[in-house]
Structures are given as structure tokens and as C-alpha cells.
Amino acid sequence: xxxxxxxxxxxxxxxxxxxxxxxxxxxxxxxxxxxxxxxxxxxxxxxxxxxxxxxxxxxxxxxxxxxxxxxxxxxxxxxxxxxxxxxxxxxxxxxxxxxxxxxxxxxxxxxxx
Amino acid sequence: xxxxxxxxxxxxxxxxxxxxxxxxxxxxxxxxxxxxxxxxxxxxxxxxxxxxxxxxxxxxxxxxxxxxxxxxxxxxxxxxxxxxxxxxxxxxxxxxxxxxxxxxxxxxxxxxxx
Numbered sequence: 001x002x003x004x005x006x007x008x009x010x011x012x013x014x015x016x017x018x019x020x021x022x023x024x025x026x027x028x029x030x031x032x033x034x035x036x037x038x039x040x041x042x043x044x045x046x047x048x049x050x051x052x053x054x055x056x057x058x059x060x061x062x063x064x065x066x067x068x069x070x071x072x073x074x075x076x077x078x079x080x081x082x083x084x085x086x087x088x089x090x091x092x093x094x095x096x097x098x099x100x101x102x103x104x105x106x107x108x109x110x111x112x113x
Numbered sequence: 114x115x116x117x118x119x120x121x122x123x124x125x126x127x128x129x130x131x132x133x134x135x136x137x138x139x140x141x142x143x144x145x146x147x148x149x150x151x152x153x154x155x156x157x158x159x160x161x162x163x164x165x166x167x168x169x170x171x172x173x174x175x176x177x178x179x180x181x182x183x184x185x186x187x188x189x190x191x192x193x194x195x196x197x198x199x200x201x202x203x204x205x206x207x208x209x210x211x212x213x214x215x216x217x218x219x220x221x222x223x224x225x226x227x
Contacts, residue, residue: 032213041203041221043221044205044207044218046215046217046218101158105154105155
């Protein structure tokens with residue numbers, strides 16, 4: 001059974017800091033990994049998609065890396081802003097016998113001005 | 114990318130009643146999914162909505178409780194039947210073009226059962 005763990009569960013930082021969110025998964029036979037953002041009471045916004053053959057993806061101040069063999073991904077946020085405050089979810093696509101996304105419980109980020 | 118809308122955005126329902134949630138995608142997609150997010154929890158997949166055939170349900174979810182329709186490549190409905198307070202959750206629709214493709218999510222339907 002694919003299991004996804006996100007560390008830390010919550011993070012509070014002052015504006016301007018660079019930060020790293022961690023995601024680990026138990027079954028490395030994945031086809032992709034996706035990072036999402038969720039604002040309170042809202043749906044999910046896709047941030048980055050990394051295919052299993054890729055090592056990293058970048059979008060603006062966000063950079064996501066993938067080490068499939070060790071079952072790890074990181075989301076790096078540069079120069080954090082208060083508008084980055086949200087819950088960040090890691091979702092893994094696939095794993096032996098799985099064809100859909102398995103989600104972690106998320107990291108709740110608060111960036112204070 | 115795909116833009117997904119859901120109706121209603123929220124509802125308060127009485128125990129024992131049913132609610133049907135609609136999901137509309139702005140373009141044809143291969144795959145559509147329904148997820149549940151219980152308070153303070155992450156997302157759990159309910160089922161994959163298959164066009165023209167019965168949905169594929171995950172362990173712990175059954176068709177009698179969560180009937181799903183998908184009449185075409187852009188639209189799906191999820192019904193939450195015979196509701197109890199334990200069904201109070203956010204229900205999210207998502208869509209994508211298949212394995213390995215990006216998956217997009219709707220804004221969710223916040224359901225409260227009293």
C-alpha cells in the first residue's frame with residue numbers, strides 16, 4: 001500500500017525566508033509526483049508536476065525535486081511571502097497496483113509579515 | 114490545463130436526505146475522480162468516474178451510498194445518499210488525461226449534515 005508522509009505538519013516563518021517542505025513515499029514504482037496548494041475551505045491548485053523520469057521542476061519561486069529511488073521529494077520556496085500561507089499537499093501517482101493519486105496529510109505554512 | 118467547476122459550493126442538509134454534486138470540466142478529459150476531505154484530514158479517493166459505465170470504487174466506498182454518473186467526457190455527478198453527520202466533508206472533483214498527466218481539481222463542495 002502506498003503511503004505518503006509530509007514533514008513538518010506545520011511551519012511558521014517570517015516573510016523573506018527560504019524554506020523546504022518534505023515528502024516521502026513508501027513505494028518507489030511511481031509514474032509522477034504532484035505538489036498542490038490548498039487555501040482554507042478551498043479546492044486544490046496544482047503547483048508542480050514531476051514525472052518519474054525527472055529530477056526537478058521549477059515554477060517562479062518554487063522548485064520541486066524528486067529522488068524516486070529513495071522515495072523522497074522536496075518543495076523549495078524562495079523568499080517566502082504572506083500570500084504563500086496555505087496548506088501544501090504532496091500527491092504521488094502510482095505505486096505497485098495503484099493507478100491514482102495518494103495524498104499526504106499536508107504541511108500548513110504560515111508566513112508572517 | 115483544465116478548469117473545473119462544482120455545484121453547489123456548499124450545502125447544509127438534514128440527516129437521511131441525499132445530495133447530488135455536479136462537476137463540469139471546460140474540456141474533454143479522459144479521467145474524472147471524486148475525493149472526500151474530512152475535517153482536518155487529507156484527501157481520500159472515493160471512486161473513478163467512468164464514461165458510459167459503472168464507476169470504480171475504492172475500498173470502503175460503495176455504489177449504494179455514493180452513486181456516480183458520467184454521461185460524457187466533461188461532466189460527472191456524485192450523490193451522497195442517506196446522509197449522516199459523518200458525511201460532513203468537502204467533496205472534490207478532479208480530472209486529468211490519464212496516468213502520468215497532471216490532475217486538476219475543482220473548488221470543492223462543503224457539505225454539512227445536521
